[in-house]
Amino acid sequence: MNNKKNKKAEEEFKPLEITSPRTAAAPGPTVGDSCCSADGRPKQAGAEGQEEAEEEAKSSYVPTAISLFLLLAGILLDYLDVPWFTGYVRLLVYGIAYLLVGWRVVWHAIKSMRGSFFNEFFLMSMATLGAFYIGEYAEGVAVMLFYVIGEHFQEAAVLRSRRSIKALIDNRPDEVDLITERGITTVKAKEVQVGSVIQIKAGEKVALDGELLSDRSSFNTAALTGESKPDTKKKGETVLAGMINLDRVIELKVTAAYENSALSKILRLVEEAGSRKAKTQQFITRFAKVYTPIVFFLAVGLTFIPYFFVEAYDFNQWLYRALIFLVISCPCALVISIPLGYFGGIGAASRNGLLFKGSNFLDLMTQVDTVVMDKTGTLTEGVFKVQQVKTTLPDKSWFLAAVAAIESQSTHPIAQAIVAAATTQKYTATNVEELSGHGLKGEVDGRQLLVGNARLLDKYHIPYDPSLKDIVETIVLVAVDGAYAGYITIADKIKEDAPLAVKRMRELGVKKLVMLSGDKDSIVQQVAKELQLDEAYGGLLPQDKVSKVEKLKAKGNTVAFVGDGINDAPVITLADVGMAMGGLGSDAAIETADVVIQTDHPAKIATAIRIGKKTRQIVWQNITLAFAVKAIVLILGAWGVATMWEAVFADVGVAFLAILNAVRIQRMKFD
Incomplete structure (x- = not known):
């Protein structure tokens, strides 16, 4: 019923993996999976996994720093032409500098030979070891060192993205005040059972979902919805983890365990979203698997074919050119920056009250030309x-x-x-x-x-x-x-922002705006007229909504449907992009929708489209930059004009620039 995503048949989400070969413990995937996803094991989600990843990253900086020191010392000694810095002494200094940063990469290149060995680990190993073979020690170390430094920047960018998301929506207290027969006891939030009663003082953040037992209180819900306006809850209403109690001491009856709270589910969605690849990522994956072996054999040809055409053939000279060719050919800039760009888009969306369940939906939002909306709860209060x-x-x-x-x-x-x-x-x-x-x-x-x-x-x-x-x-x-x-x-x-939502969607190129509702048709037509929608249909049952959307899709439209709950689940599933309003209180909406609008504001539909377009723009900027620079330096390297240092820039330098370009999306404003 839904060819574009088949989301119900997909495997269960896997956490986003953008990790380096330094953390690897098993044979890594090919370059098409990720330049730095060599370990094949999922990273832990949540605070513990975050802290572990940060500590792991920091510990890897030490050998990199030592390697850099040895490289600079070696270059200085070479420049000063120190008599004793020759032969085995010189090889030892550069060799230690190389092993400190390169041994894991070489090890993974060896292990990958059991499968498809045409990956970035194999290319980097061949190029750098070849440089050692012809005596270009400093350049061999530099290539591997800057490759690893590029990974450090990439790791830092990912960790920063994760920290910003967690800081935005998950700084719940670890402990809560549990009310028992013997009084109030402070316990770990993770140990509190469903049905227990907890006390929350004024100014404290709620750690667990619960039902309000006190008469009333006001809450700051900005961490969940992005709204600064306080929300007043009355006795019997639901209070969610992440809200801040503003008024008075209150009591809550816990309705969900710590790991099952709405906020925990949102966090998992953000963590897992990157596992669904956009078409651009899939294209680069396929491209890299073909591109990498081609350039490898071109490098082999560049080494040996000149023997038959060049009179003063020098094997080391042409091998050096081939090694430059190999370094440049490594597609790290592409396979690092593209998933990082999409992850940045997912992070930017979460900062704007939107949850994308995969980078593929960021891409699909850019293609939406028809937006179909429910009335009650979506366009109206x-x-x-x-x-x-x-x-x-x-x-x-x-x-x-x-x-x-x-x-x-x-x-x-x-x-x-x-x-x-x-x-x-x-x-x-x-x-x-x-x-x-x-x-x-x-x-x-x-x-x-x-x-x-x-x-x-x-x-x-x-x-x-x-x-x-x-x-x-x-x-x-x-x-x-x-x-x-x-x-x-x-x-x-x-809703106050419904007219603004319509205006912004028109500006972003949405050609048709349709409203479907089960309400009385006269009311539906009045709302549609006031909002200046293109089409509106009232008195519809869920199956009627499905029929309407099927007809729109049959005309070749890319359809986004926005609903507010389980009654809209069939049509949310059918749409190219299913969007749920009020996902915080509805497990069904979160499970069914591709995008969850936390704030209940229809204007966020336009925000989702804008973020999708900007993410796609940044991704293609990175692709263009990487291909353009690599093509230029490949040609220069083949003709002997470019050295290994230009090759380093073409590979690691471009990757670094692409990373900086990818992460800037999180600082942009979209509303």
Whole structure:
């Protein structure tokens, strides 16, 4: 049903692996998998894995620093032409400098020979050992040293991305105050069982998901939604890990274990997102597997073919050119910077309240030309509110309060909206009777009230203006003491940023905006007209929404669907990009959608498109830079103009520039 992603048939997520050969313990993959993913073992997710990776990276800096010192010392001694710095002494100094940084790379080149040995480890080993063979010790060490330094920069960029994401959405306290029969005890958050009650003081961050047992409190939800406006929670409502309690000491009943909280799931999604490759990454993977052996055999040819055409053939001279050719051919800049670019895009998205489940969806967002949206909860608040109160009575406040007194006996959402709108003194309703399909009748303040639809007033033969039936919004008619007394309209309010969302999507090239809803068609058309959408359909069941999206896709459109929950799951799955609003409170939305909008703001749809476009732009900048520089230096190397130092720049230097270009996306603003 969904050829572009087949996401339900994919394997379970694997953590993003951008690691170096220094951490390897098993045969590594080929260059197409990742320039630096040599270990084949998943990195730990979470704080412990992060700390382990950082310590591992720091410990690897020491041999690199020593190697650099020995290289510089050797170059200085060569320059000064020190008499004793020759023969085996010179080889020993440069040899130690080489082994400090290169032994793991050489070891992995040897192990990779069991499979496809045309990878960056093999190329770097051949080039640098060849340099030693012809006596160019300093250049051989320099190539390997700068290759490893490039990896250090790449590791630092990845760790920085992970730290920024974790700092943004996961700095939960490790300990909580657990309420027991013997009083309050401080325990590890990971040890707290579901159903336990914890206490949270004002100013403290919530460590676990739970149900609020206290009457009310306000929370800063910026870590989860990016919104600075406090959110007031009432007794019985859900409070999520990561929120900050602002008001008073409160009590929470824990509803999810530490590792199963909504925030933990979000963190895992961000950690795992990189395992789904974009088409650009897949192309580079395939390209590298063909490109690498070709340039290797070209280098072999460059060494031996001139023997048949050059009169003064010098084997070492042509071998040196071939070694330069090999160093330049290593596609590290591509296979490092491209996944890092997409990971940067995922990080930038998380900073803007968006969760991408894979880099492939960043690519797909750039192709979206049709956005289909649900109405309730996506473009509208999803909460009924009183819009108008019209009455023929002189006291409007009494009118609304009296109607609210009657409606307080009902649990219907419309009744609850009217009760919520009554801010004046409440009256007590008596003799309230529900008339099925019509409304309610009862007494308030000694007066008889009828509250319901037009059929209710028709039943009691109470005249009213027939034009009231043409009002689009849900309308509640009211009669007092047998006479028409007014009406109240209730509607689902359009979200404040919905018009902005439509404007931004138009600016980004979205050709068609469609709204699908199960609500009354007249209401749907009114909302669509107000937001200036292209098409709108009301009164739809879930299967009807699927049918509409299938027709749009059949016309060749790339469709993104935005819904707000499990009812939209079928069409979210069908769309090229499924997006869920309100994913924080819905496991179903997180599981089904490709992109989760944490803030519930439809304007984030445009933000997702913008981040996808910028990520793709940076990735192609890196590809162009790498190919252009490599092509120039390859030609110069083949003609003997470029030395090993230019080769180092063409490989490691370009990789470094590409890394810097990739990570800058996280500092950009998209709203």
